[in-house]
Amino acid sequence: MKRISESTVGRLSLYLRILKEYAGGATISSEELAGAAGTSAAQVRKDLSLFGTFGKRGLGYSVPELTGELRGILGLGQEWRVALVGAGRIGQALFGYQDFRTQGFYIQAVFDSDASKVGERWNGTVVRADEELERVLATEAIDIVIVAVPAPAAQSVVDRVVAAGVRAILNFAPTRIEVPAGVALKNVNMAVELEGLSYALANERANDRRGRAG
């Protein structure tokens, strides 16, 4: 398979989500898909052509067939074994996020370095001590690690996880993380997004005050 860009993978995710919610019938045109995705029909056709020939000229794409193909491309036909490091507020919210499971992401193990949290039962999953991390990553054959620890602890957790052979990390710690080539890293940072909004608002107000007397 050709190497494709992160933005293409992001659009494929979006197409899949649109198909899931599509109420228009058994087929969908590239124009409809493009409209819902905020892109062009030419872009949709180009993205999908990377993976072979889909759809029939004039008839559009079969919704179930395209759904199946996209799920396969995105690795969603498989089940992924996930470990969560950090049993704080964000970790708890993520553990309770049921859509993970419906998409094939199964949290197998939860870790925390806080002795008062170790031993807690979360729906049958026991919070384990940080020292067990390497052993459990191996015995549970973990594919993906979600990092939800405070920022100063995040890089050292990631280093241990990478050394243990994990190749995919989703980081929620509000800090910059480095991983070696060959390890996939994604970051989710709500605080940074909110601060981007407050920056925009604060500046707009400042400009309003300066620019528009009265």
Next chain:
Amino acid sequence: MKRISESTVGRLSLYLRILKEYAGGATISSEELAGAAGTSAAQVRKDLSLFGTFGKRGLGYSVPELTGELRGILGLGQEWRVALVGAGRIGQALFGYQDFRTQGFYIQAVFDSDASKVGERWNGTVVRADEELERVLATEAIDIVIVAVPAPAAQSVVDRVVAAGVRAILNFAPTRIEVPAGVALKNVNMAVELEGLSYALANERANDRRGRAG
């Protein structure tokens, strides 16, 4: 104030977070800040010079002074009035995310279109009916709206919010949202990040099978 890029604003957020956790004393050098942020000392000095003269040559930056300046630049000295649209699982997790409050983001109102949720009390905040949205945005002088509704409903919620005069939106719905110029929009999409990881893993396995016999 000069117009600065989103990536600069993102780095300023990161510097602020690093300062908050810095245990090295009353001053910090641009080298230390750069090391923790994964950037260069020259970049740190360039970013901070946009806002005036900080720090003393050879002495570094005063941690409390720089913290205060960054908070001001990012609009964090102010309190922002936030409304949450969507009282589902993600909405609940966000409502419970206490760090919002410590950073000056106060959720004043929660809305849902599901009649069975309307009237629920969340820590003293009552979930309101969707029809009240426009009226409450105005009476409560809402600055920022967090959108946590299903994807098909998201654009119409955003259109109503924008029409009501809100200028900053944080979108959690897994779909592409359009806003007019002058409205700040940020997106957080965990599903897309996870699918990016599963794509990377699925492809790596496929390549392993093809490339490395035995």
